Amino acid sequence: MTQSVVVQVGQCGNQVGCRFWDLALREHAAVNKKGIYDEALSSFFRNVDTRSGSDGPGIYKGKICSLKARALLIDMEEGVVNEILQGPLRDMFDSKQLITDVSGSGNNWAVGHKLYGCQYRENIVEKLRKTAEHCDCLQCFFIIHSMGGGTGSGLGTFVLNLLEDEFPEVYRFVTSVYPSGEDDVITSPYNSVLAMKELNEHADCVLPVENESLFDIVNKINQMINSGKLGSTVKQNSLVTSSTGSVKTLQEKPFDAMNNIVANLLLNLTSSARFEGSLNMDLNEISMNLVPFPRLHYLVSSLTPLYTLADVNVPSRRLDQMFSDAFSRDHQLIQADPKHSLYLACALLVRGNVQVSDLRRNIERLKPSLHFVSWNQEGWKTGLCSVPPVGHSHSLLALANNTCVKPTFIELKERFMKLYKKKAHLHHYLQIDGMEQSCFSEAVSSLSDLIEEYNELDVTKGGPRTDPSRLKIAV
Amino acid sequence: MSIVTVQLGQCGNQIGHEVFCCLCSDIRGTHGLCSKKENQSYQDACKERFFWEEESGVPVARAVLVDMEPKVISQTLSMAARSGCWKYNNQSHFCQKQGSGNNWANGYSVHGPRHKESIMDLVQREAERCDRLGGFFTIMSMAGGTGSGLGAFVTQCLRDAFPASFILNHVIWPYGTGEVIVQNYNSVLTLSHLYRSSDALLVHENDVIHKICAQLMNIKQISFRDVNQVIAHQLGSVFQPVHPAEGGSNYSRNPLGDLMETLVPHPEFKMLGLRNIPQIPENSLPYSTFSWPGLIKHLRQMLIANAQMEEGIDWQVRPPPPGSSTPSSHSTKKPLHFNTSIANLVILRGKDVHSVDLGSFQDPSLYTSWLKPQDAFNAWRTPRAFNKYEKSASLVSNSQFLLKPLDSVVGKAWNMFASKAYIHQYTKFGIEEEDFLDSFTTLEQVISSYTTL
Numbered sequence: 001m002t003q004s005v006v007v008q009v010g011q012c013g014n015q016v017g018c019r020f021w022d023l024a025l026r027e028h029a030a031v032n033k034k035g036i037y038d039e040a041l042s043s044f045f046r047n048v049d050t051r052s053g054s055d056g057p058g059i060y061k062g063k064i065c066s067l068k069a070r071a072l073l074i075d076m077e078e079g080v081v082n083e084i085l086q087g088p089l090r091d092m093f094d095s096k097q098l099i100t101d102v103s104g105s106g107n108n109w110a111v112g113h114k115l116y117g118c119q120y121r122e123n124i125v126e127k128l129r130k131t132a133e134h135c136d137c138l139q140c141f142f143i144i145h146s147m148g149g150g151t152g153s154g155l156g157t158f159v160l161n162l163l164e165d166e167f168p169e170v171y172r173f174v175t176s177v178y179p180s181g182e183d184d185v186i187t188s189p190y191n192s193v194l195a196m197k198e199l200n201e202h203a204d205c206v207l208p209v210e211n212e213s214l215f216d217i218v219n220k221i222n223q224m225i226n227s228g229k230l231g232s233t234v235k236q237n238s239l240v241t242s243s244t245g246s247v248k249t250l251q252e253k254p255f256d257a258m259n260n261i262v263a264n265l266l267l268n269l270t271s272s273a274r275f276e277g278s279l280n281m282d283l284n285e286i287s288m289n290l291v292p293f294p295r296l297h298y299l300v301s302s303l304t305p306l307y308t309l310a311d312v313n314v315p316s317r318r319l320d321q322m323f324s325d326a327f328s329r330d331h332q333l334i335q336a337d338p339k340h341s342l343y344l345a346c347a348l349l350v351r352g353n354v355q356v357s358d359l360r361r362n363i364e365r366l367k368p369s370l371h372f373v374s375w376n377q378e379g380w381k382t383g384l385c386s387v388p389p390v391g392h393s394h395s396l397l398a399l400a401n402n403t404c405v406k407p408t409f410i411e412l413k414e415r416f417m418k419l420y421k422k423k424a425h426l427h428h429y430l431q432i433d434g435m436e437q438s439c440f441s442e443a444v445s446s447l448s449d450l451i452e453e454y455n456e457l458d459v460t461k462g463g464p465r466t467d468p469s470r471l472k473i474a475v
Numbered sequence: 476m477s478i479v480t481v482q483l484g485q486c487g488n489q490i491g492h493e494v495f496c497c498l499c500s501d502i503r504g505t506h507g508l509c510s511k512k513e514n515q516s517y518q519d520a521c522k523e524r525f526f527w528e529e530e531s532g533v534p535v536a537r538a539v540l541v542d543m544e545p546k547v548i549s550q551t552l553s554m555a556a557r558s559g560c561w562k563y564n565n566q567s568h569f570c571q572k573q574g575s576g577n578n579w580a581n582g583y584s585v586h587g588p589r590h591k592e593s594i595m596d597l598v599q600r601e602a603e604r605c606d607r608l609g610g611f612f613t614i615m616s617m618a619g620g621t622g623s624g625l626g627a628f629v630t631q632c633l634r635d636a637f638p639a640s641f642i643l644n645h646v647i648w649p650y651g652t653g654e655v656i657v658q659n660y661n662s663v664l665t666l667s668h669l670y671r672s673s674d675a676l677l678v679h680e681n682d683v684i685h686k687i688c689a690q691l692m693n694i695k696q697i698s699f700r701d702v703n704q705v706i707a708h709q710l711g712s713v714f715q716p717v718h719p720a721e722g723g724s725n726y727s728r729n730p731l732g733d734l735m736e737t738l739v740p741h742p743e744f745k746m747l748g749l750r751n752i753p754q755i756p757e758n759s760l761p762y763s764t765f766s767w768p769g770l771i772k773h774l775r776q777m778l779i780a781n782a783q784m785e786e787g788i789d790w791q792v793r794p795p796p797p798g799s800s801t802p803s804s805h806s807t808k809k810p811l812h813f814n815t816s817i818a819n820l821v822i823l824r825g826k827d828v829h830s831v832d833l834g835s836f837q838d839p840s841l842y843t844s845w846l847k848p849q850d851a852f853n854a855w856r857t858p859r860a861f862n863k864y865e866k867s868a869s870l871v872s873n874s875q876f877l878l879k880p881l882d883s884v885v886g887k888a889w890n891m892f893a894s895k896a897y898i899h900q901y902t903k904f905g906i907e908e909e910d911f912l913d914s915f916t917t918l919e920q921v922i923s924s925y926t927t928l
Contacts, residue, residue, distance in 0.1 A: 002573045293899070355698040357698075358696065363653075376656065380654075
């Protein structure tokens with residue numbers, strides 16, 4: 001069994017990360033009734049003997065003493081991290097896993113990347129090494145951050161770079177929260193585009209998330225609950241947005257519901273690697289199957305169902321509905337419509353009481369309405385995990401490598417150009433040591449190249465298919 | 476003679492487990508329908524072939540379990556132990572912590588060399604435990620990374636370490652509409668490599684077995700366990716003891732050798748398909764009766780028309796009239812759907828087997844002209860019923876059964892290769908474009924050979 005380490009950077013990264021650890025504990029508590037430290041737990045948690053401080057009856061079969069998250073919390077201001085350390089999750093983290101500063105990055109990518117990056121490099125490397133040493137077989141780093149600010153965006157991508165240098169064999173999965181159009185941070189387009197270049201070059205997989213989509217999903221759920229027209233009640237702990245049953249049942253903060261969605265994304269992504277199933281899908285398989293060309297590693301994700309009704313019986317019609325929903329526009333975690341764009345590859349990770357025939361039936365049913373690239377007409381990767389998420393009998397995570405990310409990138413570029421043409425706020429960046437105008441031009445050119453790659457693929461969509469002629473053998 | 480089974484990857488281990496379950500439940504069953512002496516002989520032969528006995532009397536499977544991540548193996552070991560009827564040897568498994576990531580190159584070029592010694596060590600120990608080693612039976616899927624890549628490497632190692640032993644690879648053909656996106660690449664690389672080291676490839680297609688589960692077994696929500704149990708039944712129907720053609724009352728002492736001798740006359744033709752009838756839900760068994768003429772007629776038409784199961788057979792397909800088939804022609808005169816055979820083996824188990832007339836299988840028009848029909852066709856029988864079926868017939872065929880699936884997989888892989896998609900994932904671990912081209916060439920050759928039968 002392998003381990004993964006979560007690196008949460010910046011305010012957004014840490015808030016999402018906090019929700020992730022909370023829900024992860026909830027999930028394992030539901031499965032692991034005997035309190036034994038098993039292999040599934042060890043993928044994200046260490047078992048520490050609090051008296052000696054070292055790893056306790058570490059491996060498997062020993063009782064749980066004290067669980068420590070395999071995480072690194074990084075923020076250049078103290079507010080968020082301090083809150084976590086004073087909250088109910090405080091025992092999961094120790095001081096050796098934190099890197100904080102006081103003044104923040106002022107929503108400036110250059111401050112995060114160049115200034116703090118330089119300053120904290122050694123500290124970060126040392127703490128990463130420590131976390132890695134506690135791992136038997138480290139497979140993946142999960143970075144959680146936002147793109148629009150300064151710390152998450154700048155320092156986050158600096159850490160990404162660092163991980164590639166120091167741990168080249170370990171996968172780097174990045175969950176990036178992209179800014180929306182009405183973002184109140186004026187310089188968010190700069191920060192995002194500068195960060196994009198780093199993601200293009202150093203990440204193995206990126207799971208973009210947009211606040212607008214999360215917000216829409218939260219609203220949808222609230223409407224459903226408040227309308228009460230269905231007559232049946234919703235299982236509270238099944239809501240993809242809820243914290244019910246987790247450690248932190250007090251004051252829910254405004255972003256908690258949205259962050260829970262992202263936390264659930266990560267839990268579902270890693271479920272097959274942690275729990276058993278008839279067709280396992282490990283993290284390295286995700287990267288292998290969904291990334292046909294190195295730079296095209298942006299995956300659009302969708303989670304269904306958003307909630308479960310309290311009645312137990314699930315006819316297969318409802319199961320099929322789950323599959324249909326996964327491809328609908330309003331379940332995607334970014335503002336995109338994969339159904340009307342071109343699929344390069346698609347992965348379906350099913351959890352719970354679903355069998356291979358259900359998968360096959362739904363793939364057959366949905367395939368005709370989806371456009372796949374000519375060289376990957378049957379491009380489906382599937383996984384079956386037996387353990388469902390808390391509150392559900394089954395669930396589905398769909399990951400798509402689809403050209404529908406293109407509009408998001410084009411819009412980002414446009415917002416960037418609007419500022420850049422007027423050279424607005426540029427001086428804040430250029431005054432940082434190591435920052436030059438070329439950083440900007442290179443970043444936007446990297447983004448343009450990426451958009452162009454997607455364009456070239458889109459052009460082939462719907463066109464006539466001429467299969468290449470096969471090798472001829474002399475008879 | 477004993478057979479050592481090597482279970483590779485998730486698929487290999489899951490199927491292997493079902494196979495041993497099936498074998499065990501068959502020999503413990505009281506539905507043998509034959510004399511006590513016959514039954515005893517059957518049980519002893521099966522036990523010698525697949526199990527050795529612990530002090531406690533519990534049969535231990537002659538198997539080596541290999542996987543690059545631990546979840547499946549630990550599940551498999553514990554399920555077997557819980558059954559109480561048989562178990563695996565607790566030492567005979569090898570696993571690592573991180574899987575192969577569906578990457579053939581990772582399985583073949585990285586895991587293979589790295590773990591060669593440990594794996595071959597386990598195989599050697601199982602081989603030494605056999606009084607007489609009859610050969611190796613490997614179970615793997617083509618679609619993933621471990622079964623396919625590491626499986627191909629291990630097969631090569633087996634060939635090098637045991638040059639005189641028979642190696643039969645059981646290969647699972649994945650569903651056509653993707654289980655793994657790069658499955659066609661992995662399949663092409665696996666098949667081309669296995670072709671060099673293996674004696675024969677026995678193939679099961681997931682799509683076909685799925686249909687059997689849906690239409691014949693009436694299973695509503697088909698799970699992989701259901702699929703694997705059907706596969707195990709079909710494999711059991713081939714590997715359980717049987718009297719070889721010469722008659723005599725002894726069970727065959729060399730099952731793999733006999734199989735190769737009857738079915739693989741030429742190293743260019745190694746692809747074997749398997750059909751088994753009847754297949755019905757277990758609870759229908761007590762209420763169903765079958766007649767041998769009916770079963771044989773269906774089986775023969777399944778062969779000729781390349782039908783995947785006993786429903787939906789195309790009865791219009793007929794063998795070509797005599798005189799129209801010439802050896803090296805491109806068979807333009809042969810009806811297009813007709814499935815030409817090189818060699819066939821029919822295995823009959825159960826009531827009244829010795830009275831069954833198999834003349835229809837010896838019709839020369841079914842075969843190429845290289846072998847005399849009496850050499851191209853063989854029949855093995857046993858009066859001992861198998862797995863509660865009063866009558867059961869299996870067909871192992873070296874024919875054009877797998878031509879279409881093979882052509883389809885190679886076509887899709889070539890299509891993807893032309894765009895160079897995913898190639899960087901393979902070159903990362905040392906498999907270059909030339910290696911792909913070599914594999915494509917090998918398989919196009921195989922396709923061409925089977926097409927011009």
